[in-house]
Amino acid sequence: MDGNKFPGLGGCPVNHGGNTSMDKPVTKWWPNALNLDILHQHGARTNPMDTDYNHRDAVKGLDYDAVKEDLKALMTENQDWWPADWGHYGGLMIRLAWHSAGSYRLQDGRGGAGSGNIRFAPLNSWPDNASLDKARRLLWPVKKKYGNALSWADLIILAGNMAYESMGLKTFGFGFGREDIWGPETDVYWGSENEWLAPSENRYDDLDNASTLENPLSAVHMGLIYVNPEGVNGNPDPARTAQHVRETFARMAMNDEETAALTCGGHTVGKAHGGGDHANIGAEPEGCPVHMQGFGWANPAQSDKASDNFTSGIEGAWTKNPTQWDMGYFDYLFGWEWELTKSPAGANQWKPIDMPESEMPRDPSDPTKGQMPMMTDADMAMRVDPIYNEICQKFRADPEYFADTFARAWFKLTHRDMGPKANYYGPDVPSEDLIWQDVVPAGNTDYDVAAVKAKIADSGLTSAELIATAWDSARTFRGSDKRGGANGARIRLAPQKDWVGNEPERLAKVLGILEPIAAETGASVADVIVLAGNVGLEQAIKAGGHSVEVPFTPGRGDATAEQTDADSFSVLEPVADGFRNWQKEAYAVSAEEMMLDRAQLLGLTAAEMTVLVGGLRVLGTNYGDSSYGVFTDNVGALTTDFFVNLTDMAYSWHPLDDGTYELRDRATGDVKWPATSADLVFGSNSILRAYAEVYAQDDNKEKFVRDFVAAWTKVMEADRFDLVA
Incomplete structure (x- = not known):
């Protein structure tokens, strides 16, 4: 028998995805096709939980105190396969929580810690998240023990809180209630670059003007959470770095004081790892071979010594006592003069001038030896920038104020994307209302x-x-x-x-x-x-x-x-609303793509978007009372006319020079209705047309009304977290 009956398939009789495989999606064959994946993600097909599972109910039954105690114990339970610095995993757990929350950006509200998205690509394999897979593996026994009631999203942030508490910080509080997703997010635009850490110029109109960073992005490179720790484009210049730090944190809704508190408090504990040659480090979790089981960034020099761990390529601690919450960060930053140097891995970093070994932190594997501390360019920005310097001096003079300011900023960082306090559960939810929580007073229900x-x-x-x-x-x-x-x-x-x-x-x-x-x-x-x-x-x-x-x-x-x-x-503020056929101005992105983005943020499916657009058109609710897409002679009545006329071959569509269209009677040539691309996409896109045809059928007039009302009510109650059990 011929050993290769299936030429081009290596002898395998299975067509692995064929023309619909993910490496050749529809938009690769037809680049102008509208990709609806943003509205199809995280549906019932991807969620392994039972259909009647309610995470809010489950989390209410969690033994909160037991979870916290288990996490505190875990901090000092050293594992040979990833030994802890100074016998304490606190710094690693804080970095995991920080980087999970730190992907949040204010412009579109995407990213952040609220869904456990750091478990999936691309975040699980970002260069900035190197070896955080180890932290998640360390947490697995806790997740396994408490099961469905403890989401990964909650566990990751709680681990950061318990790390700080185990090292002496009084945290501001914690809210359980984050619910995990079950696959990569396709709705988040992380940038257009095709390489990790591509030059920052790709994201800025003017690299010297940090405010020109492309919206909605907040990180300066593909694959980083914030700024480049070595300086802008890897070129050390603390004053210049300060401007990019300020812009990046502002895009997370952090002011200068919160930014300084997070930078200083985040670096008060733990260390960076870059004690070896980066060229020898293995592939990230998504790129490593199957036998590694998603255990990325393999280090051939790894032993049972914490000093052999490798993460960022920068090497050293920021303080003399990296497992204690204290004021050591300020003692080092302002108590010594600093000079540029290189880590063993070749990264730019700063070291104190003429510091004796007795003043250095201990080696993480050998307490008998001192190890040179370091500062990143972002740390030096706290010293060089006059605004940050003044804030840091205030912190330095008042340790209690610093601890409280940091605790509040940390709480904001790790809870910002949870929404109102109605979504918080557990005994440690702060009673204080914070303005960033978008507080809404309870409403009256006792009226006619x-x-x-x-x-x-x-x-x-x-x-x-x-x-x-x-x-x-x-x-x-x-x-x-x-x-x-x-x-x-x-x-x-x-x-x-x-x-x-x-x-x-x-x-x-x-x-x-x-x-x-x-x-x-x-x-x-x-x-x-x-x-x-x-x-x-x-x-x-x-x-x-x-x-x-x-x-x-x-x-x-x-x-x-x-x-x-x-x-x-x-x-x-909306700059476009396809549901009301409106754009503030012309954009590089098409009207229909902006409509998809709005629909996804509203939590709508493609079918729900379709029924709402078709209904709102005939209701005459277009912005400015425009007639675009109002395919009916009975404006104001909720009918299926939009779909009936869109799919009626008695009419043909014609593009105009201004980018709009006209529907004309094929027999007479008379113009019947004007339209935009946000109207015609429901006839041109094969998936949306399939939905449109459902509502154009003679037997689905009542179904259309029911579906419209259901989708309308979903939008009107999307923010009624008080109604969820």
Whole structure:
């Protein structure tokens, strides 16, 4: 028999993925195709948990104290396969927690520690995360013991907290409640580079102006969490590095004091590892051979000595007592003069001039020997930059203030992407409300919903005005960091009330009528805005020949201006909304891609996005009352006309010079309707067309209404964490 019956397949009879394999996705064959993967991730197909599993219920039954005690014990349980520095894993666990949380960025709320994403590519194999796979392996016995109730996401951050506590810091608190994902995130843009640590120029319009870093990115290189520890593009210059540190941390919503506290407090304990030749280090977890079992960055020189461990390539500790929370970082940074040097691995770092061995930290494997300490370029920035220097001197003079400031900044770093405190569980949740938690007071539920609806119906406002206002209020929600949404009615406050996308004149008119209704009835403005959208929708459903009551749950609260960090909320401003067929201006990214991004942040599936767009078009809720995509002669009625006319071959589509399109009657050539690419994509993309055809069918008119109402309600309640068990 022929040993190779299947030419090109190496004799294997299985077509491994064929033309749909991940190494040749649709967009590789057809680069202009719209990739919907962002809306398909993390569905039931990837989640191994039972369909009735509820992580919030599970975490409530966790023995919190036992977990914490086990973690504290783990810190000093030395393992030969990855020996601990000075017999203490605290520094390693803090680095794991830090780097898990440190990928968060404010601009789109993506990244961060809230989902355990550091377990998967690309983060698990970033150069900056070298050997953090060892920390996760050390934590495995704890995860195994406590099972489903303890997520990896919670465990990783809690390990950092317990590390600090075991070394003497009083932490600010901890909230359980993070829920794990089960595969790589396809919704996060980490940069366009195709190589690790590519030159920073790829991310900046002007490298000398740190603010020109490409949005939504915050790290300066592909594969780093923050800045290059060796200096900008690896060139030591602390003053220049300070500007990039400031910009990067600002993009995580950290001010100068928080940034300095995190830098100094993070380097108060632990050490960096670069005692060998980087060229000898093996592949990262995603690139190592199968027998390594995802155990990356193999070091042929590894022994039972902690000094043989390899991580960043920088070598040394920052303090004399790296397993104790103390003021040693400042003693070194400001008590000695520093000069540039190289680590054994060839990395740029700083060393103290003429420091005697007696003042050095002990070798992590041999306490009889001193080991030269070091500072990175980012550390030297704390000394050189006048603003950071002044803050550090304040810390140095008041150790209690430093410890408290760091503890609060650490809590913010590790909890920022969890959203409101309603998502926090456990005995260590701080009672203090912090402005970055986007606090919303509890709302009233004891009012007559029917009476409020009647007043709204008699208000004289149109269905389109009611629906558009409710949508604009709710669409700010982003599941990435659980911020925004209708709860709090922040659409009536600065900066949201003035956003161009909210049509301030129309918004002021509608709020001017709805706010008195709220005051008269005892309902919150937030509830009345959502209820008004429901009233308008029910009117449109009736006009379309159906009768459906849109679900509503009272209890939203109204936030105050004092509870709102206006600068932090500015990043939630929409620059485009495909659901209302609007863009603030022309962008390099297509309107339909921006619509996908908005849909994913809202937590919508591709089918839910489709039904909402088709419905909102015929409801006449386009921005500025434009006619683009309004494929109906019965505007204001919730019908399937958008899909029926989009798929009707009696019409043809024609591009215009301004980038828009016209639908024309094939027989007469008459122009019927104008459209944008965000409309036509539901007919051109094969997946979206499949959904559109479902709603264009004659037998699915009622299904369309039901599906629209369900998707609408999902958006309106996306931020109702108080409703989740």
